[in-house]
Amino acid sequence: MIMPILEVEHICKSFHQTEVLKDITFSLEKGQAVSIIGSSGSGKTTLLRCLNFLETPDQGIIRVNSETLFDANDPSTRIESAIRKKRLHFGLVFQSFHLFPQYTALENTMLATELLAKERPDYKAKKKDIHEEIRAQAEALLAQMGLENRMDNYPHQLSGGQCQRVAIARALALKPDILCFDEPTSALDPELTGEVLRVIRNLADGNTTMVIVTHEMAFARDVANHIIFMDDGVIVEQGAPSQIFGHPAEERTRQFLKGYMGTGHF
Amino acid sequence: MGQISEQLPIVVESLNIGFLQTLKLFFVTLTGSFPLGLVIAFGSMSRFRPLSYLTKLIVWIIRGTPLMIQLLIIYYFPGLVLHNPIWGSGEAGRFLAASVSFIFNYACYFSEIYRGGIQSVPIGQEEAGLVLGMTKPQIFFKITLLQMIKRIVPPMSNEIITLVKDTSLARIIALQEIIWAGQAFMKGSHGISGAIWPLFFTAVYYLIFNGILTMLLGRLEKKLDYFR
Known part of the structure; x- marks a missing residue:
């Protein structure tokens, strides 16, 4: 039995009177990719935002490597100053990139790592070495993204x-345990989705632990080890891609997948 | 005209001294009100309601009353009403009182421009910073600030140019800035009296200085064109 790297238990989240997440429970093993599918408004994005501490769940527990990062019933896990460090377990790639416009691709990739390095006790003494190391790492990541000629743009x-590939490099620079994608290709022109999906596929082949919210069904089926289908704030069905796409057990899953047939996304 | 050309060197020398005081007030006001405006902007955006209401009340009072009245109250109220002349006597006291009035007044206007600039930076920028483990101050200084500055250069240029001319209001408490210096030739100064043209001539100083400022601010705007 492999210990899961991520355990999400009974997460609930409401905005005012609207229940967006209702008792979400799932787990993820190291090196695996889970894909969350479902129609718009099913709560997928809110779930990712909860994992990244951009939203605070009303109920539930989030554990990474058996460490309880969040427990709605334990106020000590909700202290604002500690949340910052907990966020570093996760990376998040946004639908619309949110790159920092005043920085080059390379600077975008280096910024957070450099700011974190300043907190190291040996920063002052080894400033130059640390900076070089961060720069080399960022350059390697951008090259891995196929952007070696775009670093200074x-x-x-x-x-x-x-842009989205820079955003992926920026998230990877902090070496998160779990990398989350929030519809990474939804803001892209159709002819540009391929290059981003290829990069994510390569990450999956390299055993990067990922949670991918996507509308690209064919991609989800190929890349993910596990599929979660969400509807109206609940996990309707989850399982291996062959099971969910081949023999969905629930009527709601069948209806949802039917909508994608022949749209080119499947 | 012959008379004017004889008077010109004397007048220019006197106006130069006055304009130096104008410039001093201008730069002191900017130096004080740039950061103070930011503090007021954060106050009015605070989620702590009493602080945000108090800040908005102050901004309303300062923006809702003439700067000339504020100058008069700040300069005369402590001495004449409280019998505690905190500003001290002479030109130094007047300059101090004028600086305080101008800094507060302009900080309130700047705060609203800052607030608009900060709120126009997409929320996604802050969220991107947060998920990258940055602290709120890091997010503000490393991400938001420059994007805000880029957006507020045009409205700030307007205010800065207005400030150059507004410094003339300090004449009301007899600060010896350029209007005061020009006016002095009407009553009599440096052996010249009954001359109105030196007062008119002060406009040239404002015009040239504002021309230089417009050029510099335009350059700053261009410089920030490297990103969108």
Whole structure:
């Protein structure tokens, strides 16, 4: 039995009177990719935002490597100053990139790592070495994303697909345990989705632990080890891709997948 | 005209001294009100309601009353009403009182421009910073600030140019800035009296200085064009 890297238990979240997440429970093993599918408004994005502490769940527990990062019933896990460190277990790639426009691709990738390095006790003494190390790491990541010739470009000089690949490099630079994607190709022109999906596929092949919210069904089926289908704030069904896409047990899953047939997304 | 050309060197020398005081007030006001405006902007955006209401009340009072009245109250109220002349006597006291009035007044206007600039930066920028483990101050200084500055350069340029001319209001408490210096030639100064043209001539100083400022601010705007 492999210990799961991520355990999410009974997460509930409401905005005012609207229940967006109702008792969400799932787990993820190290090196695996889970894909969350479901129609818009089913709560997928809110779930990712809860994992990244951009929203605070009303109920539930989030554990990473058996460490309880969040427990709605334990106020000590909700202290604002501690949340910052907990966020570093997760990376998040946004639908619309949110690159920092005043920084080049390379600077975007280096910024957070450099700010964190300043907290190291040996920062003052080894400033130059640390900076070089961070720079080399960022350059390697951008090269891995196929952007070796774009490092000094500003976001407005890059295509959407290139921007999203910079955003992926930026998230990877902090070496998160779990990398989350929130519909990474939904803001892209159709001809640019391929390059981003290829990069994510490579990460999956390299055993990066990932949670991917996506509308690209064919991609989800190929890349994910596990599929979660959400509807109206609940997990309707979860299982291996072959099971969910081949023999869905629930009527709601069948109806949802039927909607994608022949749209080119499947 | 012959008379004017004889008077010109004397007048220019006197106006230069006055304009130096104008410039001093201008730069002191900017130096004080740039950061103070930011503090007021954060106050009015605070989620702690009493603080945000108090800040908005102050901004309402300062923006809702003439700067000239504020100058008069700040300069004369402590001495004449409280019998505690905190500003001290002479030109130094007047300059101090004028600086305080101008800094507060302009900080309130700047705060509203800052607030608009900060709120126009998409929330996704802050969220991206948060998920990258940045602290709130890091997010403000490393991400939001420059994007805010880029957006507020045009409205700030307006205010800065207005400030150059507003410094003339300090004449009301007899600060010896350029209007005061020009006016002095009407009553009599440096052997010249009954001359109105030196007062008119002060406009040239404002015009040239504002021309230089417009050029510099335009350059700053261009410089920030490297990102969108």
